[in-house]
Amino acid sequence: MPRRYWWLPGGITAGLLLAVGLGPLIALLSQAPLAATPLWQDPYLRQVVIFSLGQAALSTGLSLLLALPVSRALHRRRFAGRSLLLKLFGLSQVLPVIIALFGLVAVHGHGGWLARLLSSLGLSLPQYLYGLSGIVLAHLFFNVPLAARWWLQSLERLPANQWRLAEQLGLASWSLFHHLEWPALRAQLPALAGLIFMLCFTSFATVMALGGGPGATTLEVAIYQALRYDFDLQAAGQLALWQLLLSGLILLLHHRWPSEPPQLKVSDHYRRQDGARLGARLHDGASLALVALLYLPPLLAILLSGLRPELWRALASPRLWHSTGQSLLIGTLAASLALGLTLLLLISSRHLRLRLGRRHWAQGLESLGNLILVLPSAVLSTGLFILLMPFTDVFGLGLYLVVLINALASLPYTLRTLQPAMEAVAHRYDRLADSLGLAGLARLTRLEWPLLRPALGRAFALAMILSLGDLGAIALFGSGELQTLPWLLYQQLGSYRLNEAAATALLLLALCLALLGILERGIGGKDADCR
Amino acid sequence: MLIADELTLCQDDWQGCFSLTLRRGEILGVLGHSGAGKSTLMALLAGFLRPDGGRLLYRSPDKVEQDLLPLAPAARPFTSLFQSHNLFEHLSARDNIGLGLHPNLRLNQAQQAAITAAAQRLGIAELLDRRPDQLSGGQQQRVALARCLVRRQPFLLLDEPFSALDPALRQEMLAELASLARDEDIGVLFITHQPDEVRQIGERFVLIEAGAVAWEGSVEELAAPRGAAVSRYLGLSAPAG
Numbered sequence: 001m002p003r004r005y006w007w008l009p010g011g012i013t014a015g016l017l018l019a020v021g022l023g024p025l026i027a028l029l030s031q032a033p034l035a036a037t038p039l040w041q042d043p044y045l046r047q048v049v050i051f052s053l054g055q056a057a058l059s060t061g062l063s064l065l066l067a068l069p070v071s072r073a074l075h076r077r078r079f080a081g082r083s084l085l086l087k088l089f090g091l092s093q094v095l096p097v098i099i100a101l102f103g104l105v106a107v108h109g110h111g112g113w114l115a116r117l118l119s120s121l122g123l124s125l126p127q128y129l130y131g132l133s134g135i136v137l138a139h140l141f142f143n144v145p146l147a148a149r150w151w152l153q154s155l156e157r158l159p160a161n162q163w164r165l166a167e168q169l170g171l172a173s174w175s176l177f178h179h180l181e182w183p184a185l186r187a188q189l190p191a192l193a194g195l196i197f198m199l200c201f202t203s204f205a206t207v208m209a210l211g212g213g214p215g216a217t218t219l220e221v222a223i224y225q226a227l228r229y230d231f232d233l234q235a236a237g238q239l240a241l242w243q244l245l246l247s248g249l250i251l252l253l254h255h256r257w258p259s260e261p262p263q264l265k266v267s268d269h270y271r272r273q274d275g276a277r278l279g280a281r282l283h284d285g286a287s288l289a290l291v292a293l294l295y296l297p298p299l300l301a302i303l304l305s306g307l308r309p310e311l312w313r314a315l316a317s318p319r320l321w322h323s324t325g326q327s328l329l330i331g332t333l334a335a336s337l338a339l340g341l342t343l344l345l346l347i348s349s350r351h352l353r354l355r356l357g358r359r360h361w362a363q364g365l366e367s368l369g370n371l372i373l374v375l376p377s378a379v380l381s382t383g384l385f386i387l388l389m390p391f392t393d394v395f396g397l398g399l400y401l402v403v404l405i406n407a408l409a410s411l412p413y414t415l416r417t418l419q420p421a422m423e424a425v426a427h428r429y430d431r432l433a434d435s436l437g438l439a440g441l442a443r444l445t446r447l448e449w450p451l452l453r454p455a456l457g458r459a460f461a462l463a464m465i466l467s468l469g470d471l472g473a474i475a476l477f478g479s480g481e482l483q484t485l486p487w488l489l490y491q492q493l494g495s496y497r498l499n500e501a502a503a504t505a506l507l508l509l510a511l512c513l514a515l516l517g518i519l520e521r522g523i524g525g526k527d528a529d530c531r
Numbered sequence: 532m533l534i535a536d537e538l539t540l541c542q543d544d545w546q547g548c549f550s551l552t553l554r555r556g557e558i559l560g561v562l563g564h565s566g567a568g569k570s571t572l573m574a575l576l577a578g579f580l581r582p583d584g585g586r587l588l589y590r591s592p593d594k595v596e597q598d599l600l601p602l603a604p605a606a607r608p609f610t611s612l613f614q615s616h617n618l619f620e621h622l623s624a625r626d627n628i629g630l631g632l633h634p635n636l637r638l639n640q641a642q643q644a645a646i647t648a649a650a651q652r653l654g655i656a657e658l659l660d661r662r663p664d665q666l667s668g669g670q671q672q673r674v675a676l677a678r679c680l681v682r683r684q685p686f687l688l689l690d691e692p693f694s695a696l697d698p699a700l701r702q703e704m705l706a707e708l709a710s711l712a713r714d715e716d717i718g719v720l721f722i723t724h725q726p727d728e729v730r731q732i733g734e735r736f737v738l739i740e741a742g743a744v745a746w747e748g749s750v751e752e753l754a755a756p757r758g759a760a761v762s763r764y765l766g767l768s769a770p771a772g
Contacts, residue, residue: 428616431579437605442634450621 003351010348010365013341017368020408021375024383028244031237031386044214049242052218055132055207056200059139063196064189066140066294067147069287072181074148075155076275077284085292086152088299089145096469096512097142097205098486098493102505103298104138105129105209105493106305113297134210139203141298143196144291150192154184163272173274194254201250202376205471205486209493219243220378224475233386240382247376302509305502314503319488324507327468327484330399331515334406335463341407342414342459345369346422354426366419369411377405381476398477402484405473410463417462421455422448465512485511533608533686533718538575538585540742547571547742548585555592555685558712558719560729560750562764563739569722572739573688576720577611578604589685610679614691617675618663624650624674625659631678642681649677653707669700673707680711686718694724705732726753726765738764 074082092100107113108129115125128134158180166180204220211217217225219239226236274280305311314320345365353362372380384401388394394401425448433439433447471486478487485508492501533553540547547568553559563569574580576587578599587599589608599607610631618627625646632642650656653673663671672692679687689708693701709732712719723729729736730750738746738760745760756762 429619431574431577431604431611431613432617432619434579434604435577435609435611436630436634437603438630438634439605446622446630446634446636447619 003355006351006355007348009344010352013344013348014365014368017341017371017408020404021371021380024380024387025244025375027387028237028240028379028383031233045238045242047214048217048219048222048239049246051132051216052201052220053246055135055139055216055218056197058132059136059143059200060193060197062136063140063143063147064193066144066287066291067151068185069283070144070148070291071151071155071185072177073284073287074152076272076280077288078271086149088295089149091299092142092145092295094465094512094516096465096486096508097203098209098469098471098489099302099505099509100141100298101138101206101209102305102489102493102501103300103302104134104141106301106498106502107297108134108137110496113301130210131216135203135207135216138206138210139200140294142203142206143199145295147192147196148291150188151185154188155181158184167273173277173280176272176274190254190257194250194257198247198250198254201247202378204378204475205490208471208475209490219246220376220472223378223382227382227385227476233389236382237386240379243376244374244379247379248374251374302505306506308499308502310499311503311506314500315507317500317503319483320485320500320504320507323483323485323488323504324511326399326482327486327508327511330403330406330474330484331464331467333403334410334467335460337403337407338410338414338463339456339460341411342369342418345415346418349419350422350426354423354430366415369415371411372408373412377409377472378476380408381405381473385476395477395479395482398479398482401477402470402473402482403467406467406470407463409470409473410466413462413466414459417459418452418455421452425451461516464515468508468512468515532590533576534586534588534590535576536586536588538572538582538587540571540575540580541583545742547575549575549739549742549744551737551744551747553686553718553720555718556712556716557735558709558721558733560726560733560736561720561722561739562724562726562729562736563745564764567739568742569739570690571742573611573690573720573722576607577609577688578602578607608685609688610682610684610686611688612672612675612679612690612692614694617692618671620663623660623662624655624666627663627674628659628678628681631682645681646677649680652680653677669696669704672696672704676704676707676711680715683715685716686720687712688720690722691724693728701728708732729753740764 074086105112109115110127110129118125129137162180166176171179201218202220203218204224207216207218207221208224211221219242223236223239223243226232226239275284345368349362349365352358352365381401384405385394388397388401429447433443438447468484469486470484471490474482474484474487475490478484485504489501489504489508492498492504532555535549535551538549545568549568549572551559561569561572571580575582582600589597589599591597618624619630622630626636628646628649629636629638629642632638632645638646646659647656650659653676655670655673655677658666658670658674663674666674675692693704696704705728708719708721711717721729721733726736730753733750735747735749736753737744738758740746740760746758748757748761752758752761753765756765756767
């Protein structure tokens, strides 16, 4: 049997992942035993925990509240620019957070667009971009588009005949919402709320850039401060354990509330007719205007930054190009590592699932790749820090640690991209290939590579873009030598050097967009679109 | 000759045990209800499933017996043709046929000529550079048949290969299959839902019921059943006189 060693690739990867997960965890526990963390007796810790949870709850609630009317309006209206708006909404998930933060600072910050507009009218703008209000504003910027798109899709999946029926029955707008739309939206609510809460709870870059002082610090940022400013390993360990506990709890709750799996998309589209009334027009107009005002100006600010005359001077800075080189190096290494680990895991899990019929074992193996969801990268980094500290110069290893953590952080996404593609190949062609003796290298070059190339391209691009936008790992392990574009941008934003920041943001954005295009074409091949 | 002797498969909720023989040049119809085990039988023969017991032997013309069970699917003397997905969608018809000769498509002149000859035999010589999605369903099955031809294996395992085709096309393919088996001296195991197809091109048939061969007979019996199992399968109340 040529497949005798099917367990080898997955086994090696599983061992590696477990070691990378458990090692730091044990280091954390030894540094900060759980019993020694009386949460309610340490006022600082208490404040940080309350703020972490509070800002996430507030951001989630407001995001959903605003996304609800927006998704209805997008479903009810067809207007010029609607599909462009939806495409731009999709950008909120791909755009590196630090770039978006640049846009927000350019619009809302001190001397930003809004402040200048108001001062030309003789009004002054209170400073709201730093602290809780700024953090929530940024979270709205990221999550309202996400939720609106998600909910719009649930509305579009409602069967057209139900709309026809409701219209024949003469249901008014409110009754339509009550009987038709709300059940569909509610079904997705737990999953959506859980996702947004988790995103806000672990949002590092936003709080780093916009949080100020101990009053507006989340657990992840507190860990960073403990490690980098106070060099207090024990405090960092305690904070990391709390972060681990709370995110585990959130994940658990998230799983206890399973949302209905989205049904198949129906091709039978129906243009609903309930938008003609004045109330509906006001509702839709107001919600669309609000989301446009929230979302579009920062994006515009990023694009317009390319028009500044100072840009060319800023582009000549050697520091910028040094950071670009490091970013590309880290991104390439991290994406290659992530892709390698993913493929090795999937080779074994696919064999388990399809050829041996062990579905649960396969799932278990694949879930190891989602390690980073249970062990957030801040926790993992802290653990690695404590683990390696006694033995070596952690900052000397910085590059490799950043690569490792970035690769682990993108594993869930590369797994989700490649798993269905790899299974489809085996499911469809296994028997045919076996009966023809297509095995080993021939199978790889004739069957797997041509069919998997598009998915491989997408996964690599995704992993690289995630790594290019990372601020968490580089913040911990970065140094004067080790500089990436997001880290440079963060420093420039922090010291309000907006001209230089504009060049950095633009370069980072251009890199991400170019990579997306090149990688999907390059690895995907010319005919990446057709199978 | 192919000899399956109490080839047994035990699964949690299903058991099967099959015995049958197949000569070269003969077309054997395999009938039975859905879920009776027809496709399982074929998977056991081809080596896609490992049996829990029994024997599978190939007796070559010079009377040498070979045990087929330890062999990988590609090393057994079979070519399989499924109902669908017989072709790799990303390869041209020529490469799809060529894979039957060499897994890495390093083909010499003689092998290239064999592909052309098989394609001419099946009337698809003009279509060799197209990909499967540019071919009709009937043309796709012809390409797959051409691959069976170049592989020169003594037995062909067919799992409802023509059931997705139009009636006229199906007649055409059946005739093609019958002449192929005759000319090339290939033994054909032909799984189908249509007793008429078996009567048209086969000599013998087996009826599979609940994981075993319930009846074996000549195709004439399909017009005038002698066994109760055959009558039941055909929906006739009792064995005819």
